[in-house]
Amino acid sequence: MQTYQKYLLLSFIVLLTSLSFAQKSNDKFIVVLDAGHGAHDPGNLGNGFKEKDIALSIVLKIGKALEQQDDVEVIYTRKTDVFVDLHERGAIANRADADLFVSVHCNAHGTQANGTETWVLGTKRSETNFDVAKKENEVIFLEEDHEKNYEGFDPNNPESLIGITLMMEDYLDQSILLATYIQDNFTNKLKRKNRGVKQEGFIVLHQTYMPSVLVETGFLSYKKEGVYLNSKKGQTEMATSIKDAILKYKGKLNFESVEDIVLIDNDENYDATIDSTTTYPEITFKVQIAASSRKLKTKPYNFNGLNNVSRNRVGEIYKYFYGETSDYSQIKKHKKEALKKGYDTCFIVAFKNGLPITVNDALKTPSD
8 A cells, every 4th residue: 555545544544433442341352354445445556466355365264264263253445346435334333342453455666665663543633644644535535425424624725634632542552562463473474664653644444443453464466476476475464464363362361561560459369368558569550441542631620630640651552541659459459540531442461670570470570
């Protein structure tokens, strides 16, 4: 997919429904697989290869492998060479109440650029990004009933670019986690050139989203890479790498947060062993309420009235925490307060000597 084309797809992904961070109990883990383009929208045609066909082949292979897992349900936005409107792709995921969205594409460029990259949703903006997004978003005019489906959205009007709020970025960490697993597999297992996990500007079209990534499997415009992606071997290897990353991500969510933090505060066995005044002098507990690419003032008006909010920068992401205490029972109360304020995906984190550790390890340290 050409560089400018990824922006509309990223804007579409944000139409997906907001979900709980951990896998829903007693439910299957639902993965929505999206093969980019289709029918009269071929995607890029670098070296005569068709992005729409390669993306579909990879997606079908991913899905077939995931369907062998008893606790995984796979839903496709398309399984044949058809055109699916962007708003309908979002509706498919909404109706499914999915846990994860993975969109597969192939890249193209006028140079000899090559390698894989995986995109997550973010709020970086620039005038250049707006111009690029505007160019691609004009594609909606090719869809029937676009005025109704996009409620009068005007790609040429900067005011139509609705900024993402902090609450809408609750899943940024999870998306980055999956994207990292995918890129690691491409690099370490397949020895593909790693162009990294990337975060860029996008458009919000009236709905919310789930953890999601857009995978650029390589450049069809780079002949050697195009030949590989157009081959059965290349498509199978790419599909396997993405499938393995999804299952690793799923397994981590079953037991840990993105910071290797076990969510034991919901475990009755642990609750029974911790009295109301147990403190851990070497540990600092906090409640992570959100992650964002924006630096916000830690004032109550930015956090639904919560006081005692702190901010920590990790790479290009700002993490926001509520409360700070060595008393585990107290931090559990803070979590309940955060939940009441609407932070449905908040979770307890632990630090020792300023460095993050798992909550399990924290509760094994000496207590008063």
